[in-house]
Amino acid sequence: MFEFLLSEDQKKVRDEAEELVKWVPRQMILDMDSDKIKFPTEFLREAGKRNLLGTRYPKCWGGRDMNWVTTATLMEEIGTLGYIFSCVFGVGAELVCDALILHGSDFLKEKYVKPLLRGEIFAAECLTEPRGGSDFFGTSSIADDRGDHFLLNGQKRFIVGAEGADYFLVYAKTDPTAEPHKALTCLVVDRGPGVDVKYVYGLMGCRGGGAGRIVFRG
Ligand SMILES: Cc1cc2nc3c(=O)[nH]c(=O)nc-3n(C[C@H](O)[C@H](O)[C@H](O)COP(=O)(O)OP(=O)(O)OC[C@H]3O[C@@H](n4cnc5c(N)ncnc54)[C@H](O)[C@@H]3O)c2cc1C
Structure with a gap:
């Protein structure tokens, strides 16, 4: 600078x-x-x-x-x-x-x-999916509003920090019938049962950054 x-x-x-x-x-x-x-x-x-x-x-x-x-x-x-x-x-x-x-x-x-x-917990951002990352509004993960909770199902790819994250910021469709920019909601999801993380990529220049794929199962 x-x-x-x-x-x-x-x-x-x-x-x-x-x-x-x-x-x-x-x-x-x-x-x-x-x-x-x-x-x-x-x-x-x-x-x-x-x-x-x-x-x-x-x-x-x-x-x-x-x-x-x-x-x-x-x-x-x-x-x-x-x-x-x-x-x-x-x-x-x-x-x-x-x-x-x-x-x-x-x-x-x-x-x-x-x-x-404070450096006590860690997070990752989950936007990209197996079908592509550029097409943000084409997200196919679904978060079904069940009144007092959302039921989230979907897969994310290339998520930096997935390995170490305590929680995830996840973009998912909450109203698949709405026009694209109104169909999505951003959710905070704690790591826990139903959140499967795999450190998989071995990306050149990016190793050690926890990049992984994530499956949200209900
Ligand atoms: C090191 C690394 C870290 C990353 N970290 C994260 C992360 O933390 N969280 C996260 O959510 N994602 C992450 N990503 C994913 C990244 O956001 C996506 O790779 C990016 O959005 C592109 O998506 P894609 O790879 O699926 O390619 P695609 O979307 O399939 O695009 C493939 C090619 O087609 C072109 N293309 C796509 N659509 C069009 C169009 N309409 N017109 C013309 N050309 C088009 C693109 O420019 C590209 O060249 C990471 C990726 C890498 C490599």
Whole structure:
């Protein structure tokens, strides 16, 4: 990131990210690349302890009241460790928490955002399906509204962080007859019975990031 674009506070966060990068043991990177570590729990814990996750969110939910420039700067620093570090750093704290901060209830923010930003729990975002990822509105997973709960059935693919996630942000159809953008709902699903996760891909440059496939069975 160009120095002149950064405020003093942002430079400080960038320096903190550099410190985090230096903290990562070389062996951790090698173990991830050889799939001995399937998900970098220790790295995300450390990032959370240092208050580097979700810095652009309000302080009351665990962020630091910063902005996207800060996020981009952090991602750039962390990406020096390898693409997959930025990817897992961003999936939970940026993709999942962004949806919850913007659209979730205070209950969800309390239960799922705060501990994630402290580095205590982890999350994955489940959009892509076996039939394709670009066609977002073609999602074929179904969440049937049963009044006091949803019955979710479907499969997801290429889900970064699936291996380590404690919960999943899942896009599913709740009204298959509605026009596409009104047919989908985003659900928070805890890991548990009926959620089958397989770490399968061995993606070049992405090993150790927990990418897996998930089947939701009722
Ligand atoms: C490393 C990695 C991590 C990922 N992490 C996640 C994750 O955490 N969560 C998640 O949900 N998904 C994840 N994905 C999946 C990713 O979002 C999808 O790969 C992406 O959306 C593309 O979908 P697809 O691979 O099924 O390709 P397809 O959608 O089948 O597309 C195949 C090709 O056709 C082209 N194409 C598709 N539709 C059209 C069209 N209408 N017009 C013209 N061309 C078209 C595409 O550009 C592409 O070249 C990950 C993928 C990778 C590789």
